[in-house]
Amino acid sequence: MKYKRLRLGLIGGGIDSMIGPIHRYAARLDNCYELVGGAFSRDKNKSLHLGEELGLDETRIYKDYRDLIQQEATLSPQARFEVIGILTPNADHFPIAKALMEADYHLILEKPITTRLTDAIELQCLAESYKRLCCVTYTYAGYPMIKEAKHLIQIGKIGKVKRININFSQDWLLDYVDKTNKQAKWRQDPALGGIAGTMGDIGVHAFHLAEYISGLEVTEIAAELNTFVPQRNLDDDGVVLLHFNNGAKGTLNASQVLCGDKANLMVTVCGEKGTILWEHAHANKLNLYRKNHHHEILHAGKDNADLSAITLHNCRLPAGHPEGLIEAFANHYRNFALSIQSLKEGSKSKMEYDDYPKLAEGVRSLAFIEAAVLSSQNKGKWTNLF
Template structure:
């Protein structure tokens, strides 16, 4: 056994997500960052490397240089996988080149700008047999996994209704100057055709699909572009239908004044219901017909044994964003270890390239529906 070697694309000095990925990957001691192409120039990349105490020879000026030079190193030295933490428009090319040159991939969401690009990455992953993880980190939370297990086991009966929302308010302060917040988020050539849809809507979509173990089959979307000159959505309401006939609704917004990171989901079945809130992530509220509300906590009563293994701290202690993020890396790393040993794993528990395709199809279907006065639209058609 040895540590898995990670190379990073993006995540230079001042990058929030770069720091999150590095902390999450390191939390279980199984992954080591050994190099990267952290910025747009070699000088900036090396400056980031120095701040992380890395060998400057492995801090590259571009992802192309990193992939080609790492490929030339002996198997015992080269990186095992590439982590991509760049803005949306810089996901596709590094992911494609990494797969083409034999490297496994971890990528931020959304996976690509277009459905065509997403399907190209999916085909490459299938052809090469390489692993691909998408960091929808909220599905790494222990109580989210408990909710999924309860639904899969039929504890709350057949699913009949799903409600989800993801509300933030950080864009409301500068509605007339949204380009100054993060220029690429207001630019369709860099963010893609979805604004809040891509940033937070894909998280809600993946959470719904993960917890219910079902796909969304149709979407009717009414999107808002609030603020002068706004071209991408920053608010929206969606209705959706699921593969078993259940109906649902989703609300997303980044101009909801006063909200910080309010991601929540409610699933209603024929025997009971579950409620989970990201801002109170160690509590899963469960209501069965004719019984008082029950509150499940990590390592508490009624938790499935495989879920206890996901929780990292004793009950009653805070556990949240970073730990859930780390579970994605841990499960990916465990799967990668088995692949390196030429073994198989039954079903990896982390978002994969398939989730990446589903996420981009969700964005396209919602935008198309909105263009057609909230007409019902099938994500699979894109």
Template sequence: MGCVMNKLLGGIIGAGRGSFIGFTHRAAATLRGEAEIKAGVFSSDAERCIQQGLELGIDKNRIYTDYREMIEGENQLPPGKRIDFVIIATPNSLHGIMAKAFLEGGFHVILDKPMAISLSEALEVKKIQEKTGKIFALTHGYTGYPMVKQAKYLVRSGKIGIINSVLVSYNQGWLSPLISDPEIFKTWHLNPAISGPSCTMIDIGIHALNLVYTITGLKPEKVCADLKSIIPGNQLEDYGSVLIRYSDTVSGILNASQVSTGEGNALRIRIYGEKASLFWDQEFPEVLEMMNLDGSSTIFKKGISALCAEAKQASYFPAGHPEGFICAFSNIYSEVFKAIRCLKDNQSPDSVVMSGWDFPGIEEGIMGISFVEAVLKNNKS
């Protein structure tokens, strides 16, 4: 008889109707049948919160109207009933506050980026995580794609040789309508009290940076930034270009814009090495191109036998059957759940960390907000 694996139990904050990222988290967390959502706070409006929780099939007694109420309520439940982890998918200003509270409340935390809206706050989260020994994961979901894992393998195994430069761009156009009419719609991303000190860099620039780090292991050492607010009256940047020195021998450019008219979600990376270069485009995620020294190209596709073990494991379907964003996100969750199960099996936190589960965490979060602060500071100089 096969072994039946009990599902992990989760809660979620900020995933009500109309929340793109909330839906993504709910779907990704439950896609493989490893977990189910049993509790949550779904709106800052109490009536709407209850209604949306019921629509999602949550027991009314576990629909909370405040995150502090949720921590208290879940801790009153016996083990096996209370949630194991919480997903935080709120606007930026609440990330660090809630992450600290849930870690101290005894729950594993899966947090949408950014980790916090300041480096000092991120370091507070790190301190509490280290004290509690709970799992902390940051959902840079693009790193879950099979071709990103293949690119990482090609770089780390020396297939493209020594890297000399990295070009990464993340261009969206969803804010472009505000250039001609700033009153068309309102978004919290442009409100410093909610978004934090940045709009575009803290929203998508850190995704681009994390993609570079995931594939190459490179971290920025120095930056030279040019940020702009193209939308009239915008207090925060909506466009930015950053020269980055990763080391004495590796430089790069990171470009991020949310006023790139006509663009959807164009996250693209080029990595140039002495033997070959790599190109990957998030809007065509199942293809990775390696351009060789002689000008020829090798094309890697999801599902083929030539892929590394990690890329194969991250694929849900055979070659020719398209996968997408939620599957990539789910790969992050699956790795997080492995780590949580190790702790539930009474392995020590140190041994779990050393297991090397493949998901972004504390250090990636600190790197991201450190980058944002460095870029903002340099832009003013």
């Protein structure tokens, strides 16, 4: 399909944002979007400053999302935004997303999609009612070798899945920086980040990968959430036991207080005939272990004919040339753009275009967060997701 650039607006992601530049890089990588404007900050002067840096028309820089909706409505359909990304702290997601859906926009939404499961379900219902598409940025599902792992499990390469272990650990909250670090300040504030800290920040990435790769659903969990740093409001560490709908078991470890770990993400899926291992530190490789002691290492690369079609669709470079986080993010952006284009043309979206995280996955992650907090409050009692 020939790309037709979509007019993109962003809410949040301003000058001092960590995630803002990542979204902008991802949107530009495949030339699927044109960033037209937005409301990048609560401070309009900061928004205008970023808009000037990016060479944007200052008339398309808005005070907030309400101003954006009102002013964009005065423009012709050929000029106004088609897609809007919401990059704000978690508590703002629901009111902004709801208003934008009602105003006829497709959305790119940071995770977790809301701070409450009931709000997440309402968003999903609104999207279905208004026929809006929404991409949720579970970044790591965009890596080519994560997609290859999913494919290998789907075709039975490792047999019936028995166990899934996922570890995601960092060390940036090792000290009490909750008042001085902008990212920690809102993530550890229940009014802005929600009821979970680390489990809501990176634990949901791990949870999403467990379900995405395996094709299974978690049915119940037993969680212990910890707060190791004194004065901290929310969890900075946690361990969760998982039960899946096929009888498989799993463990999920998420911590932001493990000294020396920066983004230590590792996924192990064990089946009756073999095991798949993926490590973020070696994201372009996938380890496949078989019962006969055979160990195979698969490499990402658009020239690797041994990979599945959906994996190749998400590779840009030949094998041996590393692709990373920006490219994984960009895969979601591109696939989402192609799905929107298919919708506009009235054609059925191809399987590889439709492969981006959706609101249904966001809803399940909110169910996971709430179940984890409840289970931990009840001393690790097994708790159903729904």
